[in-house]
Amino acid sequence: MLPFSRVTIIGLGLIGSSIARAVRDYMPTVRLTLHDADPAVRERVRALDLADDVADTAGAAVIDADLVMLCVPVGAMGAVAEAIAHDLPADAIVSDVGGSKASVIAALREHLPDAVIVPGHPVAGTEHSGPDAGFASLFKSRWCILTPTPEAPEAAVERLRAFWQAFGAQVEIMDPKHHDLVLAVTSHVPHLIAYTIVGTASDLEDVTQGEVIKFSAGGFRDFTRIAASDPTMWRDVFLNNREAVLEVLQRLTEDLTMLQRAIRWGDGDTLFDLFTRTRAVRRSIVEQGQDDAAPDFGRKH
Amino acid sequence: MLPFSRVTIIGLGLIGSSIARAVRDYMPTVRLTLHDADPAVRERVRALDLADDVADTAGAAVIDADLVMLCVPVGAMGAVAEAIAHDLPADAIVSDVGGSKASVIAALREHLPDAVIVPGHPVAGTEHSGPDAGFASLFKSRWCILTPTPEAPEAAVERLRAFWQAFGAQVEIMDPKHHDLVLAVTSHVPHLIAYTIVGTASDLEDVTQGEVIKFSAGGFRDFTRIAASDPTMWRDVFLNNREAVLEVLQRLTEDLTMLQRAIRWGDGDTLFDLFTRTRAVRRSIVEQGQDDAAPDFGRKH
Numbered sequence: 049m050l051p052f053s054r055v056t057i058i059g060l061g062l063i064g065s066s067i068a069r070a071v072r073d074y075m076p077t078v079r080l081t082l083h084d085a086d087p088a089v090r091e092r093v094r095a096l097d098l099a100d101d102v103a104d105t106a107g108a109a110v111i112d113a114d115l116v117m118l119c120v121p122v123g124a125m126g127a128v129a130e131a132i133a134h135d136l137p138a139d140a141i142v143s144d145v146g147g148s149k150a151s152v153i154a155a156l157r158e159h160l161p162d163a164v165i166v167p168g169h170p171v172a173g174t175e176h177s178g179p180d181a182g183f184a185s186l187f188k189s190r191w192c193i194l195t196p197t198p199e200a201p202e203a204a205v206e207r208l209r210a211f212w213q214a215f216g217a218q219v220e221i222m223d224p225k226h227h228d229l230v231l232a233v234t235s236h237v238p239h240l241i242a243y244t245i246v247g248t249a250s251d252l253e254d255v256t257q258g259e260v261i262k263f264s265a266g267g268f269r270d271f272t273r274i275a276a277s278d279p280t281m282w283r284d285v286f287l288n289n290r291e292a293v294l295e296v297l298q299r300l301t302e303d304l305t306m307l308q309r310a311i312r313w314g315d316g317d318t319l320f321d322l323f324t325r326t327r328a329v330r331r332s333i334v335e336q337g338q339d340d341a342a343p344d345f346g347r348k349h
Numbered sequence: 350m351l352p353f354s355r356v357t358i359i360g361l362g363l364i365g366s367s368i369a370r371a372v373r374d375y376m377p378t379v380r381l382t383l384h385d386a387d388p389a390v391r392e393r394v395r396a397l398d399l400a401d402d403v404a405d406t407a408g409a410a411v412i413d414a415d416l417v418m419l420c421v422p423v424g425a426m427g428a429v430a431e432a433i434a435h436d437l438p439a440d441a442i443v444s445d446v447g448g449s450k451a452s453v454i455a456a457l458r459e460h461l462p463d464a465v466i467v468p469g470h471p472v473a474g475t476e477h478s479g480p481d482a483g484f485a486s487l488f489k490s491r492w493c494i495l496t497p498t499p500e501a502p503e504a505a506v507e508r509l510r511a512f513w514q515a516f517g518a519q520v521e522i523m524d525p526k527h528h529d530l531v532l533a534v535t536s537h538v539p540h541l542i543a544y545t546i547v548g549t550a551s552d553l554e555d556v557t558q559g560e561v562i563k564f565s566a567g568g569f570r571d572f573t574r575i576a577a578s579d580p581t582m583w584r585d586v587f588l589n590n591r592e593a594v595l596e597v598l599q600r601l602t603e604d605l606t607m608l609q610r611a612i613r614w615g616d617g618d619t620l621f622d623l624f625t626r627t628r629a630v631r632r633s634i635v636e637q638g639q640d641d642a643a644p645d646f647g648r649k650h
Binding site for chain 2: 147171172173174175176181183185186188190191193220226229230231233234235236237238239240241242243244245246247248249250251252254255257259260261262263264265266267268269270271272273274275276277279280282283284286287290293294296297299300301303304307308311312314316319320322323324325326327329330331332333336338339340343344345346347348349
């Protein structure tokens with residue numbers, strides 16, 4: 049029993065193309081239609097043979113879908129919703145994979161006032177972008193958060209849950225605003241910090257970029273992975289989850305100031321206590337299967 | 350032609366025990382003597398059969414060495430130097446693996462005024478600690494920085510270079526103060542930020558620790574690896590490289606404030622420009638063999 053039989057994916061970057069591959073692998077009888085605003089991406093997706101059909105317009109792509117999955121940067125959600133509004137079947141479920149949810153719900157609702165909308169966010173990804181970067185197992189053992197609007201029928205939410213579970217994902221239902229705060233902590237602020245520290249390091253006058261790169265195995269290289277993520281996607285996340293990001297950033301800055309003070313005044317106990325406490329968090333993440341227990345994430349030695 | 354024939358390693362954590370294993374693998378004819386201040390570690394190292402001899406005192410360990418390698422936290426270097434001063438052979442070379450160099454040189458020089466001292470720092474490690482965590486290939490393709498004192502004979506520096514190169518490391522000679530600044534950027538501040546962000550996340554009232562762990566694949570988990578590193582070692586690094594760490598931290602805070610402002614005022618161009626620039630740094634690190642090109646560092650999917 050498949051939850052959907054005609055799936056349309058709009059936006060074929062890392063996440064969209066991974067969903068396409070997962071549909072092909074786990075639901076081979078589903079009729080799969082794709083669309084991307086970029087003609088070069090459409091051409092590449094045709095060459096990769098990821099779907100039954102690659103439509104040239106968003107409207108044509110959704111015309112007989114029972115699930116429409118929007119996989120564009122969150123700043124583009126409103127424009128895509130507007131583009132499909134006229135052709136969207138009345139009984140289709142609209143979902144998305146955007147990293148911020150309150151803003152996406154507002155953008156979709158504006159252009160699709162009567163549609164069944166069940167926003168979602170698979171907490172998975174890599175630092176690579178584009179249709180070639182996707183793979184079917186990306187969502188395996190990862191969490192997908194659904195933030196359904198109050199008016200969404202329970203049955204629609206359950207169908208989406210079954211869709212994600214078919215790819216090996218675990219599903220959590222959450223309030224959109226709470227999602228935005230949780231993800232500010234676990235994803236958005238870490239990305240912002242990674243971007244900042246990589247920028248700071250490459251701007252120093254007294255240390256060359258060559259030195260930064262050579263000696264990056266001291267810890268810096270861990271930050272560069274997420275600082276290589278898609279710039280458009282992340283710009284949109286920060287602009288659309290402004291409040292939660294600024295709130296978490298404020299907390300982080302306070303904590304950093306406290307540590308800065310501890311270093312300045314030689315307060316070793318404060319440092320030692322924090323450094324001991326943070327080990328336990330890592331242990332839990334590994335125990336719960338959200339990361340690799342091998343040293344260095346399992347990098348080759 | 351081996352650079353040394355009787356090597357003593359004091360301190361048998363991740364680095365010391367990795368050097369022991371590398372000596373065994375790459376220089377099997379070297380006579381290897383070990384010592385650790387902790388009796389339980391000495392017992393474990395005897396059980397692991399890592400050396401010809403495990404001495405019960407630091408003095409006994411160095412008595413006929415031609416290389417003495419100090420692998421203790423930087424805050425303990427002075428005490429170890431004092432403990433070996435009486436038994437150190439006049440022609441032995443003393444080296445170390447500490448993460449800060451100016452403070453270590455001062456501590457060693459105080460207690461060993463006449464010794465040949467060639468301080469070093471292999472820029473390699475994992476988040477695991479203790480004698481079981483070490484492995485012989487840890488230094489392969491990594492850099493080892495030597496910061497010889499002006500009075501150290503060139504021949505001593507060259508012997509140390511040959512020692513590290515035998516393990517597959519690349520060697521760079523650097524001024525101690527410059528080392529401390531470069532490592533503040535590439536290692537110390539990244540660790541401090543990782544510790545901070547993991548601490549901040551676990552202190553929030555509105556987001557549970559369970560949520561932080563569950564959704565850590567959004568980026569947060571990358572930070573937790575280095576935030577699981579040895580607390581004593583890192584406390585000592587921050588207390589002993591105070592000036593450089595505070596200087597880099599100040600830069601980072603300014604850059605973070607600028608981004609915070611860009612988010613608050615909706616300045617997408619500033620964000621996009623930085624996010625594009627940081628991708629190039631990642632690319633260089635991968636190209637120069639200091640990290641894995643596979644998505645997610647090569648984590649399993």
